[in-house]
Amino acid sequence: MVFDDIIVGSGLSALGTVMGLDRERRTLVLAGAATGAFAYYDARRVVPCAYDGLGGLGNNWHGVIPLSLRANFGSATQASFMEYFAAFYPGTPLGSSLPASRLFVPWRPIRPARELARLASQSAGRLTLRTQAAGKFHWQDDGITVGTVDGVQYRCLRLWIAAGVLHTPGLLERSLGQSCSRNLVSDHVLSYAGQLQEQPAPVVTRTRDGLLFPAHYPANGQSLYTLRPARFSFRKLDFGIEQRAVFGMPTGNAVARIMRRMSPGLLAEALYNRAGLFPSAGIYSLYAQTPVPDAYVLGSGALPLQARTEIISRATTSAREQAPFAGLHHSRRNEFYIPGIHLHHSVHLPALQSLGINEPHSPVQVVDASAVADIGPDHHSFKLMLLARDRARAC
Numbered sequence: 001m002v003f004d005d006i007i008v009g010s011g012l013s014a015l016g017t018v019m020g021l022d023r024e025r026r027t028l029v030l031a032g033a034a035t036g037a038f039a040y041y042d043a044r045r046v047v048p049c050a051y052d053g054l055g056g057l058g059n060n061w062h063g064v065i066p067l068s069l070r071a072n073f074g075s076a077t078q079a080s081f082m083e084y085f086a087a088f089y090p091g092t093p094l095g096s097s098l099p100a101s102r103l104f105v106p107w108r109p110i111r112p113a114r115e116l117a118r119l120a121s122q123s124a125g126r127l128t129l130r131t132q133a134a135g136k137f138h139w140q141d142d143g144i145t146v147g148t149v150d151g152v153q154y155r156c157l158r159l160w161i162a163a164g165v166l167h168t169p170g171l172l173e174r175s176l177g178q179s180c181s182r183n184l185v186s187d188h189v190l191s192y193a194g195q196l197q198e199q200p201a202p203v204v205t206r207t208r209d210g211l212l213f214p215a216h217y218p219a220n221g222q223s224l225y226t227l228r229p230a231r232f233s234f235r236k237l238d239f240g241i242e243q244r245a246v247f248g249m250p251t252g253n254a255v256a257r258i259m260r261r262m263s264p265g266l267l268a269e270a271l272y273n274r275a276g277l278f279p280s281a282g283i284y285s286l287y288a289q290t291p292v293p294d295a296y297v298l299g300s301g302a303l304p305l306q307a308r309t310e311i312i313s314r315a316t317t318s319a320r321e322q323a324p325f326a327g328l329h330h331s332r333r334n335e336f337y338i339p340g341i342h343l344h345h346s347v348h349l350p351a352l353q354s355l356g357i358n359e360p361h362s363p364v365q366v367v368d369a370s371a372v373a374d375i376g377p378d379h380h381s382f383k384l385m386l387l388a389r390d391r392a393r394a395c
Contacts, residue, residue: 015115030146037302042307063105066102168371
């Protein structure tokens with residue numbers, strides 16, 4: 001069967017690609033295995049780092065969209081950002097307020113599986129979703145053949161690779177017979193800077209679509225800082241990050257689990273993170289989100305990442321030292337951090353260039369975070385969707 005475009009993957013980058021392609025083109029999305037499988041950061045298996053299945057890790061994305069317009073990967077203009085944002089959240093007009101040191105947290109995050117199904121239903125048969133995993137592709141002058149792991153072959157004129165940071169390097173190497181993996185991967189980490197007192201309450205703005213929270217950046221822009229009210233046991237220095245490290249995930253995704261384990265401090269944070277409730281407090285916890293180049297050694301299997309703890313520790317220590325607040329009572333537990341679930345830069349970019357991939361008119365494009373070397377301090381998922389959409393529009 002011949003298609004104009006084949007997209008390998010069905011996460012947020014794949015969704016952006018579909019939204020950027022001409023609706024008249026015949027497009028196939030190879031969404032991943034029918035029975036999805038998670039990979040995890042460590043042996044506790046509580047924080048996923050990849051999902052091979054319909055929707056990818058976008059199934060679990062908390063939906064945070066930064067409005068600072070930092071590190072837009074050389075693509076997004078203010079106008080294109082606002083256009084794409086409005087397509088999903090028309091009830092939150094941004095007007096002329098961009099860039100802004102704010103984070104938008106929607107009531108209803110963008111879910112790629114849901115959105116892809118909707119677009120397919122509106123496509124008059126031009127967009128096809130199949131729960132099959134790509135095994136390898138063969139690139140010739142007259143087109144590209146993509147073979148699935150179950151032996152089915154498809155042909156296309158253009159191939160868009162959005163298999164995910166951990167899966168894209170292997171797909172490239174199986175297909176091209178050339179080493180493309182860096183064997184390292186970068187990430188954000190979330191660390192605890194310490195506590196502050198006598199601070200103005202964070203101003204939380206509600207819209208029809210979600211919440212706007214304040215974000216803080218130092219002069220060098222290397223980290224993103226957020227204040228969160230510290231209640232109950234979290235009023236004790238370091239107790240909050242110890243609890244969060246035990247739970248192993250940002251509190252915004254874990255309300256039910258927190259309630260089952262009876263952690264009132266975590267629950268209070270979760271109510272603030274997800275609903276903006278009770279922002280005023282006598283004590284605030286200061287968290288830093290920091291990009292860490294080459295944070296992990298990349299392997300394979302269900303536990304594919306080996307943390308480079310010294311590199312992560314240097315980055316989090318620097319973030320604490322550069323916190324843009326006076327009077328900070330610094331953390332004494334610098335070893336604690338939480339994976340950012342923002343993996344990127346797993347592909348050797350010079351190898352892509354030597355193969356002609358990602359050139360402006362190349363029939364093979366890598367549109368996921370594996371080919372992004374620097375995502376900046378902000379949450380990158382929405383901007384990466386926008387990058388994929390703009391790349392698809394331009395081809």
